[in-house]
Every structure is written in C-alpha cells, then in structure tokens.
Amino acid sequence: MTSAPSSVGFYLYGALLLLVCALKLPALRRRPRDTLLRAACLLLLSAGLLMILAAPHSIAALNRHSGIPNVAAPVVYVVTTVFSGASLVLIINWRPAPAGQTRRLTRLCLALYGAASLAVVLLFLAGDAPVEQRTLFDVHYARTPCIREMIVLYLCAQGAAMAAASVMCWRWSAKVRGSLRAGLTILSVAYLLIVCFVVLRLCAVAARWTGHDLDFLVDEVSVLLSAPSAVLGALGFALPLAGPRVAETARAVRQFRQLGPLWRALGDVPTPGAVRVPLPWWRNPPAVLLTGRKTALYDAILALTPHCDPQVREAAHEAALRAGRSDGEAARVAEAAMLLVARERRHASPPRPPDAPGRDAGQALDLFALSRAVTSPLVHRIRDQYTPLQKAANHE
Incomplete structure (x- = not known):
C-alpha cells in the first residue's frame, strides 16, 4: 500500500476522471439546470478526488503537512460519502421515473449524504486519534469513542448507497436492451463489489469489538476489490455512451463492405x-x-x-x-x-x-x-x- 507504483496508479486514474469532468464543464455551463449532468459532474469530481486523496503517498502527505495525525482519514471518508451519494443521485436521475419522484429522491439523497459528510467531520473532531495509521485506521480505532462512530457511519453510508444503486441498476437492466442493458449490468456488479468491500471492513471492525483480529480483511482482502470495482464502474458508465456509436460504426463498416461487389x-x-x-x-x-x-x-x-x-x-x-x-x-x-x-x-x-x-x-x-x-x-x-x-x- 505504500509503494510508489500503487500511488501512481491512483493518480493516473484520478487524473483521468478529473479530465473527463473538466471536459463536461462547458456543457454544464450551457445547461446549469440539467440535474443529470450535474450529478455526473459531481460523481466524476468526487471519484477523481477520492482516487487522488486515497493514494498512499497522499495520505502520508496530508498527515505530515497538516500536522494532525490521521487527518487524511476524515478527508477520504467525506469524499467517499460524497461519491456514494453522487452515485445514487446519478442513477436516480438517469433511470426513467416521474419527475416529481426523481426530485424528491434527489433532495433526500443530497440531504442525507450531506448530513453524513458533516457528521464524519464533527465525529473526528470530537474523537482522539493520536497514532498515525495509514492502512489500518478502521480497525485500529474501532473501539475509540466518536472515531468508532465515524468509521461505522461512513461505511454504512457507502454500503447503503452502493447496495441501492446495484439493485436499481439490476432492475432497470431487465427493462432495456443493447448497450444500456450491458452497462447497467456491469454497474450493478461494480456496486456489488463495493458492497462486499464495505462488508469486509465492517466484519474486521466488529471483530475488534469482540476482541478478535481480522485485520487482514482490511489490508489484504478488501483492497483487492478496489481496482475491479473502479474498472467495472468506468466501463459500466462508458458502455451506454459509447455502445451506440460503436454499433453505428460497425454497421457502417459492414454495409460499406457489402457494397464492395457493386x-x-x-x-x-x-x-x-x-x-x-x-x-x-x-x-x-x-x-x-x-x-x-x-x-x-x-x-x-x-x-x-x-x-x-x-x-x-x-x-x-x-x-x-x-x-x-x-x-x-x-x-x-x-x-x-x-x-x-x-x-x-x-x-x-x-x-x-x-x-x-x-x-x-x-x-x-x-x-x-x-x-x-x-x-x-x-x-x-x-x-x-x-x-x-x-x-x-x-x-x-
């Protein structure tokens, strides 16, 4: 987790997400009231920041330059919570539904995950985490007052959003066809992997509460799900956008060849x-x-x-x-x-x-x-x- 190549991977993927977000800003300026576009930009921004801030070198730099041990933890957890809420808001606005229902659910998600983000910060300030932990923060402070609640809050908020998004994508995929169905199915799997990531960490935290040691679930097992979920998530969102264009190009190539004899x-x-x-x-x-x-x-x-x-x-x-x-x-x-x-x-x-x-x-x-x-x-x-x-x- 502390090697340079892993940090480079985080930075490259994060920079790519931020670049895509920047490319969408002109469209957002032209259509500032487009809720779906705003949700997409928020998702890209939070995902890009999450990858950059969660890099091992970034965690070490945040702790060192701020002078506050483990300040990187609430920073990463807040961005994670924002990303979870943005994912849910994007799916809510993407799928077909009555406009009134979509607005109500969007406002509810923004309120809940905004409050959860604020609570993460307040709980960290109220708690005490003096010993720096870059990879095992969740389990090391699993029994520390306030810090314990902060950890459980961000994990539950992330798990709930990812589970809901996975279910919505799966149900929606049964009603559509083509590249949209394939993209939604992939997204459902990607969100499910994040749910598994959360469950593994919660199991390790709960084990500390009962005096057991399952720390390997945090630094050895759950981290293996990060890359696949990120890749599948990017593919799931890209496929419905690129799929029709790819299909159109393939059809044009096929028809071009069919006209060859004539x-x-x-x-x-x-x-x-x-x-x-x-x-x-x-x-x-x-x-x-x-x-x-x-x-x-x-x-x-x-x-x-x-x-x-x-x-x-x-x-x-x-x-x-x-x-x-x-x-x-x-x-x-x-x-x-x-x-x-x-x-x-x-x-x-x-x-x-x-x-x-x-x-x-x-x-x-x-x-x-x-x-x-x-x-x-x-x-x-x-x-x-x-x-x-x-x-x-x-x-x-």
Whole structure:
C-alpha cells in the first residue's frame, strides 16, 4: 500500500476522471439546470478526488503537512460519502421515473449524504486519534469513542448507497436492451463489489469489538476489490455512451463492405455531371465513407440510365424465375444484369438518348440487394449474352 507504483496508479486514474469532468464543464455551463449532468459532474469530481486523496503517498502527505495525525482519514471518508451519494443521485436521475419522484429522491439523497459528510467531520473532531495509521485506521480505532462512530457511519453510508444503486441498476437492466442493458449490468456488479468491500471492513471492525483480529480483511482482502470495482464502474458508465456509436460504426463498416461487389462493378463508370471527392479512409469516419460510396453508386447508375435496356431486364427476370428464384430475387437479378450490360454499352459508345425507354432514374434502388445480386452467375451469363451483340452492332 505504500509503494510508489500503487500511488501512481491512483493518480493516473484520478487524473483521468478529473479530465473527463473538466471536459463536461462547458456543457454544464450551457445547461446549469440539467440535474443529470450535474450529478455526473459531481460523481466524476468526487471519484477523481477520492482516487487522488486515497493514494498512499497522499495520505502520508496530508498527515505530515497538516500536522494532525490521521487527518487524511476524515478527508477520504467525506469524499467517499460524497461519491456514494453522487452515485445514487446519478442513477436516480438517469433511470426513467416521474419527475416529481426523481426530485424528491434527489433532495433526500443530497440531504442525507450531506448530513453524513458533516457528521464524519464533527465525529473526528470530537474523537482522539493520536497514532498515525495509514492502512489500518478502521480497525485500529474501532473501539475509540466518536472515531468508532465515524468509521461505522461512513461505511454504512457507502454500503447503503452502493447496495441501492446495484439493485436499481439490476432492475432497470431487465427493462432495456443493447448497450444500456450491458452497462447497467456491469454497474450493478461494480456496486456489488463495493458492497462486499464495505462488508469486509465492517466484519474486521466488529471483530475488534469482540476482541478478535481480522485485520487482514482490511489490508489484504478488501483492497483487492478496489481496482475491479473502479474498472467495472468506468466501463459500466462508458458502455451506454459509447455502445451506440460503436454499433453505428460497425454497421457502417459492414454495409460499406457489402457494397464492395457493386462498387467493383460500377466504380469506374464516368459520371460527368457529378463531382467525386476523394475520401481517404484514414481521415473520414466509416459513416462518411459509406455515404460517399452510396452517392457515387447512385451517380454511376444515373449515368448508365441512357444505356439501360428494358428487354435485358425482362429476359434476365424470366431467366431468374426459370432458375427457381423468387419474384423479389428475380427482380434484383434483372436490375443487376441490366446495369452490367448498360455498363458495357456505356464503355463501347458515347452517351446518347436511348431508342427505347430505359429505367426510371428516380426509381428507388436497394444498393445492398443489387450488390448481392451482382455476384450471381446468372447475372454474368446475361451480361455475356447481350454484350457481344452490342459490340457487333457497334462494329457495323
């Protein structure tokens, strides 16, 4: 507990939380009455301060520079109590509930945990803790008047808030789906780990009351729960925020790849009336790349419209039906075959008005269905069947 690496870990995680809190301050200035945002900022601030103040080197520095033995204990316990209350307030304001009920519960939590924080300070001032204890303060002063009550108060306040938050997250997770459900489930586990942390410390304190020694629960067992609960807590809050964005990005990447066959078939079609702007993948998000590819494909299809032959579409449609395709699949195969033949005709001759009416340029197209149909061997057979005829006609 007194090694430098452990303190460095506390400081890094605390600094990260404070940085996230600072990034939210502009939004808080714009929406000062947003209770959920205020609760989130309070949670981030208290969590960041808790990690920094609870670092072994910080505890030693607080005790040394203040000149008061164990002054770090009430400081850390007050911040812990504030963090517990902020966690409960955030969950209360986050979950769907009537506005009146949310306001009442928020005010009750703020009043209770504000009073508990003040009581921690007053009990420390009323008690006597002359011997510095950096890691075993709870058990060393478990039978000291006032200090004993301070220890039990902060542990019970923390345990009650974490237990309530865990139950609320678990119940809420049963009513939602997706990343929100996953995040709430993880948060429920994270809060439950903190409850276990509190229970272990209370057991060690109660053991001192009965003359037994279970100090190892404080400095060897309960500390093992700190890192997992912190990591799971951060993941639980981040997942509902990042989950939809990650899912959207994954969907855009998947759809971008699905358009690959159609892009390889039509990507080289000249589109004189449209401007194609290069979109390097390393400088643009997948959603932008997907939009750019879809726009380019629509432009290419529009450029092929003068060369589209309804007779090719009808022949391909009949061939697909004879091959056992459904009417919808046959329509997609027919559309794809007509476009591939039109591409060959576009390459063989300059644009000109068609002798027969082509496809409707305003007709809605399912690019993804077309992209799947382009890979069909039947489409390529139709293309090979009609392309030589057009080439021969051009030579005449």
